[in-house]
Amino acid sequence: MFFFPRGGKFKYEFQKGKPWQYDNFYAPFDFSINKGEAEINSEKEKIRAGRVDYYDYDTKVAKEVDSIIQIEITQIFDDVDFSDLQIRQFQQVAKEMVEELYNNGILSKVGRPSNRNSLYLLKNNEAKKLRINNIYKLSDVSLVVENTLAKKKLTKFEPEFQQLFFNAIKPNLSFNEDLSNKELEAEFSKISYSLGNIDEGKLIIAKGEVVEEEDLRVLESLKSEYESKLWGKNNQYYVLIGYTILVAMVLTMLFLFLKKYRLEVFQDNTKITFIVVNILLMVFATTIIVKYNEGLVFVVPLCILPLILKTFFDARLGLFVHVLTVLILGFVVPNSFEYIFLQTLAGIVTILSVSELYKRANLFISVGQITLIYIVGYFAFHMIHEGNIDNIQWMAFGFFLLNGMITLFVQPLIYVFEKIFGLVSDVSLLEMSDTNSKLLKELSNRAPGTFHHSLQVANLAEAAANEIGANAMLVRVGALYHDIGKMNNPTYFTENQITNVNPHDDLDPLESGKIIIDHVIQGIEIARKNNVPDRVIDFIRTHHGTSMVYYFYKKQKALQEEIGGEVNEEDFRYPGPAPFSRETAILMMADSVEAASKSLKNPSFLVINDFVEKIVNGQIAENQFLNANITFKEIETIKKVLKQKLINIYHLRVEYPE
Structure with a gap:
C-alpha cells in the first residue's frame, strides 16, 4: 500500500482507437485540457534554443592589461634610439587598441556560447544586449593590432606590437550561470500547460464513438484532474481503505490456495516469507520505474518471479503467484489491461518453457520466448490502437530486449535467495551431485x-x-x-x-x-x-x-x-x-x-x-x-x-x- 500511487482510480477504461463502451459521457466539473509531455518539452527546447545568456564584465582586467602594456612599451623601445615623443605616441596607440578590444570585452574560446547570436553583457550593474559579432575573442586580437597600426602608418612596428599584445591580452568576460538559469526558469514559468477549458456538462464523447487523438487528450486530462481531486483530506482514507480491501482479497486468495493445495508451504513461515518478499520486490521495482518513467514499465523483469518460484517450489504455485502479482500491479501501471494481458501470457510461457533451469541453454531459450511474446503482443496492440504500423515505437522493442537480458540474472538471484532463506534449487542439487x-x-x-x-x-x-x-x-x-x-x-x-x-x-x-x-x-x-x-x-x-x-x-x-x-x-x-x-x-x-x-x-x-x-x-x-x-x-x-x-x-x- 505504501508504494501505491497517491490518488484514486478513474472509473472508466479507455484506449486510443477503441470505441467508448459506456453511455454518453459529460464533463462532471470544469477542467483544463492538459498539454502532453512531448508538447511541453518541445516548447522548453525552443526556449532553450533561443535563450540569451548573461556574461559578467571584469573592469579590473582591462586596467591591468593597459598598465602592463604601457610599461612593456617603454622597455621594448628603450633600447632603440626613439625620442620621448615617439614612445608616448606608441603608448597612445597601444591605449587605443586596449580600449577597442575591451570596449565590449573579450571572450575566451572555452567560454564562447555555441549556437547563440547574442548575449547580455553585465557591466557596472547594467545589462546590455549585444550581438556575438560585436564581442572580440582572443583570436581577433592580432587583426585589431594589424588594422590599427595600418591606420596609424606604423606597420613596420607590427611584430613588436603583436608579440606585446599576444603576451598581455587576456579575456575579461565570464559566464554568469546563476543569472542565466534564473532567466531560463522565468521563461519556463510563462509556459501554459493547458490548451483550453471544458465546462461542466459539456459532452466529451458519445457511446460507441471511437476514441481519437483529441478525445484521448481530453479524457486523460479529466482522468488526471479526477484522480487528484479524489486524494483530498476528506476522502483519501476511503481511497486507502478501498485499495487495502482489494489487495487483501488478492493476498487472501494466495493463502487459501497454499492452505488447500500446498499445506507444507503454508505451514512453513520461511517459505511464506520468501513468497511474500518476492511479491513485494516486484511491486517495489515496478512502482519505482512507473514513478520515474511510465514508458519503462516493461523493463522490469516480472517473469523472474515465476522462474524463481518454479525453481524452489513448482510450476502451479509459480504461475498462481505471478498472476496475483500482476493483478496487484494493475492498480499501479498505465494501460492496465495491456499490461495484465502481456504479463500473464509471458508468465504462462515462462512456466511452460522453463525446465531444468540448471541447464544454461534452457534459460536462454525461455528468455528468448518471453521476449518474443512481449514483442508480438506489443506489435498487435499497436496495430489495434493506431490501425497501422507507421508510428511504431521501435524503442519499445529495445526495452523488451533489456527485460530479457535482466531476466538472465535470475541465476545469481537464486543463489542469494538460497543463502538468505535456506532453500535449495536444482542448480545447488547439480553441484551436490558431483x-x-x-x-x-x-x-x-x-x-x-x-x-x-x-x-x-x-x-x-x-x-x-x-x-x-x-x-x-x-x-x-x-x-x-x-x-x-x-x-x-x-x-x-x-x-x-x-x-x-x-x-x-x-x-x-x-x-x-x-x-x-x-x-x-x-x-x-x-x-x-x-x-x-x-x-x-x-x-x-x-x-x-x-x-x-x-x-x-x-x-x-x-x-x-x-x-x-x-x-x-x-x-x-x-x-x-x-x-x-x-x-x-x-x-x-x-x-x-x-x-x-x-x-x-x-x-x-x-x-x-x-x-x-x-x-x-x-x-x-x-x-x-x-x-x-x-x-x-x-x-x-x-x-x-x-x-x-x-x-x-x-x-x-x-x-x-x-
Missing part, C-alpha cells in the same frame, strides 16, 4: 562399498523418478547422500567387508541392531555439520522409514526363546519418519531393492520379478507410503523400472555355446 565433492569423496575413501551402493541406488531412483515425473535431480542427490552415516562404522555393513571377518559375530543382536539403526542418526549429524540442505537430509531420515532390522530381530528372538523372555520390536525398528513425498518413497524402494539384490544367487527374469514385487509389496503392507503423495499406478511404474534396471545390471541374456 561425486568429487568433499563429503562424497570422504564416503568413497572410508566406505567404498557404501559409495558404490549409493551410486547404484541413485541410478535406479533417478530412472524411476523420470518415469513418473518426480524431481529426478532431487532423488539422485538424496540417493548419493542417504547412507553417509555409515562412514563412522563402515566395516559393520556388509558392502564394506572385504574379508570373511564379520564384527557382528562378536556382538549380541541388540547391539548390532543399534549400530545398524544409528547410521541414520549419524548421517543426519554429518549432513548438518557439512551444511547439507534439509531437503536432502529428508532422504537420510526416511530411506528406511519405520521398518525393522529384521535379520538381527530374528536372531535376538531365537536367542530369547532359548533363555526365555520377550523381544521388544521397537529396539530393532528405525526411528522414521516414513517417506512423505514421492521422491523419498522412490528412494526407499530403490535402496531396499538394490541392497537385497546382492543376495540373489542365480538371478533370472522370473526371480527378479518376484523379488522386486516381494520387497515393494512388503513396504506397502507396512504402511511405509501412507504419508507419501504417490499412487498405486506410480508404484507399479516404479516396479517396472526397477525390474528392468536390475535385469540390465545382471546382464541376463542368452548363454552362448562354448
Whole structure:
C-alpha cells in the first residue's frame, strides 16, 4: 500500500482507437485540457534554443592589461634610439587598441556560447544586449593590432606590437550561470500547460464513438484532474481503505490456495516469507520505474518471479503467484489491461518453457520466448490502437530486449535467495551431485562399498523418478547422500567387508541392531555439520522409514526363546519418519531393492520379478507410503523400472555355446 500511487482510480477504461463502451459521457466539473509531455518539452527546447545568456564584465582586467602594456612599451623601445615623443605616441596607440578590444570585452574560446547570436553583457550593474559579432575573442586580437597600426602608418612596428599584445591580452568576460538559469526558469514559468477549458456538462464523447487523438487528450486530462481531486483530506482514507480491501482479497486468495493445495508451504513461515518478499520486490521495482518513467514499465523483469518460484517450489504455485502479482500491479501501471494481458501470457510461457533451469541453454531459450511474446503482443496492440504500423515505437522493442537480458540474472538471484532463506534449487542439487565433492569423496575413501551402493541406488531412483515425473535431480542427490552415516562404522555393513571377518559375530543382536539403526542418526549429524540442505537430509531420515532390522530381530528372538523372555520390536525398528513425498518413497524402494539384490544367487527374469514385487509389496503392507503423495499406478511404474534396471545390471541374456 505504501508504494501505491497517491490518488484514486478513474472509473472508466479507455484506449486510443477503441470505441467508448459506456453511455454518453459529460464533463462532471470544469477542467483544463492538459498539454502532453512531448508538447511541453518541445516548447522548453525552443526556449532553450533561443535563450540569451548573461556574461559578467571584469573592469579590473582591462586596467591591468593597459598598465602592463604601457610599461612593456617603454622597455621594448628603450633600447632603440626613439625620442620621448615617439614612445608616448606608441603608448597612445597601444591605449587605443586596449580600449577597442575591451570596449565590449573579450571572450575566451572555452567560454564562447555555441549556437547563440547574442548575449547580455553585465557591466557596472547594467545589462546590455549585444550581438556575438560585436564581442572580440582572443583570436581577433592580432587583426585589431594589424588594422590599427595600418591606420596609424606604423606597420613596420607590427611584430613588436603583436608579440606585446599576444603576451598581455587576456579575456575579461565570464559566464554568469546563476543569472542565466534564473532567466531560463522565468521563461519556463510563462509556459501554459493547458490548451483550453471544458465546462461542466459539456459532452466529451458519445457511446460507441471511437476514441481519437483529441478525445484521448481530453479524457486523460479529466482522468488526471479526477484522480487528484479524489486524494483530498476528506476522502483519501476511503481511497486507502478501498485499495487495502482489494489487495487483501488478492493476498487472501494466495493463502487459501497454499492452505488447500500446498499445506507444507503454508505451514512453513520461511517459505511464506520468501513468497511474500518476492511479491513485494516486484511491486517495489515496478512502482519505482512507473514513478520515474511510465514508458519503462516493461523493463522490469516480472517473469523472474515465476522462474524463481518454479525453481524452489513448482510450476502451479509459480504461475498462481505471478498472476496475483500482476493483478496487484494493475492498480499501479498505465494501460492496465495491456499490461495484465502481456504479463500473464509471458508468465504462462515462462512456466511452460522453463525446465531444468540448471541447464544454461534452457534459460536462454525461455528468455528468448518471453521476449518474443512481449514483442508480438506489443506489435498487435499497436496495430489495434493506431490501425497501422507507421508510428511504431521501435524503442519499445529495445526495452523488451533489456527485460530479457535482466531476466538472465535470475541465476545469481537464486543463489542469494538460497543463502538468505535456506532453500535449495536444482542448480545447488547439480553441484551436490558431483561425486568429487568433499563429503562424497570422504564416503568413497572410508566406505567404498557404501559409495558404490549409493551410486547404484541413485541410478535406479533417478530412472524411476523420470518415469513418473518426480524431481529426478532431487532423488539422485538424496540417493548419493542417504547412507553417509555409515562412514563412522563402515566395516559393520556388509558392502564394506572385504574379508570373511564379520564384527557382528562378536556382538549380541541388540547391539548390532543399534549400530545398524544409528547410521541414520549419524548421517543426519554429518549432513548438518557439512551444511547439507534439509531437503536432502529428508532422504537420510526416511530411506528406511519405520521398518525393522529384521535379520538381527530374528536372531535376538531365537536367542530369547532359548533363555526365555520377550523381544521388544521397537529396539530393532528405525526411528522414521516414513517417506512423505514421492521422491523419498522412490528412494526407499530403490535402496531396499538394490541392497537385497546382492543376495540373489542365480538371478533370472522370473526371480527378479518376484523379488522386486516381494520387497515393494512388503513396504506397502507396512504402511511405509501412507504419508507419501504417490499412487498405486506410480508404484507399479516404479516396479517396472526397477525390474528392468536390475535385469540390465545382471546382464541376463542368452548363454552362448562354448
